[in-house]
Amino acid sequence: MFTQLNLPTYSFRTKQVEGKIQIFDQIRKKYLVLTPEEWVRQNFIRYLIDEKGFPASLMVVEAGLKLNQNQFRADLVVYNKSRSPLMIVEFKAPEIKITQKTFDQIARYNLTFEVPYLIVSNGMNHYCCQVDFEKRNYRFLQEIPTFMELCSVENL
Template sequence: MSSNQDPAWIFPLYDLRLQRRPQGLYVWDIIRKQYVSLQPEEWVRQQTLQYLIQGLGYPQGWVQVERGLRYGIKQLRTDVVLYHPQTTQPWVLIECKAPEIPLSESTLHQALTYQAKLQAQVICLTNGLRWLTAIQNDSGKWVFEEAMLPPYAQMMS
């Protein structure tokens, strides 16, 4: 899936617990506590989880993966949601894409659809090669910039 020498990845690469099965390769999801099929988007999601928890210090207990959402008649699933430890409300919404999928208007629209239901304070988009972070400005418009999410201690201060 990747090479530790590949300088294009935006976060450090973590060793993931893998399992080969007749159906293919599976990866241990530290949040869902189960093996899931290792597809390119799942690889980005698992690396993102490791980066959030090990690299940035976000508490594992406040992280949810693939939360189901009802949007009209559609059933949607968010990739990663971080909850605020003081309010217990959705805090950061992270939408992961496979590395070959560009972060586009479509990706942004998908995240904003989830945001409309969750009301998180921060939206992040990543494909492992880019990371965009957005907050709402005073007029309510989401402003995206090429910036990683700050460490947990900084977000809490």
């Protein structure tokens, strides 16, 4: 049906409505039209929950934000146990190359959220970086940390 991603294989609840396949989003608790980007989002969310120990209860899909009087939505925002934003994740469809423009987009979102971790994924390639606000720079991590690792680093 959709591209095999560079993630573990998961099973999902799907249904067909008016000729379109829908997938159940366990975070929003509703069915959504299954687009290539949604396929990446749902698989990556499962990866964070099942493999990296992120609590689903601390995730918000399409979190609203305002930049220069314009409304935007971050694909996924993960909060820490204190309910402060910890990570923003931006998803693209598998056929979309991740470019500087993608990182610029998530960096703009981070002007609002000010999170220490950013992830960009098209399901095939995943990039995670840690932001250092004091030094005004960032560094790419070799792999995506677990929720417990992030909490111990952030002392949350």
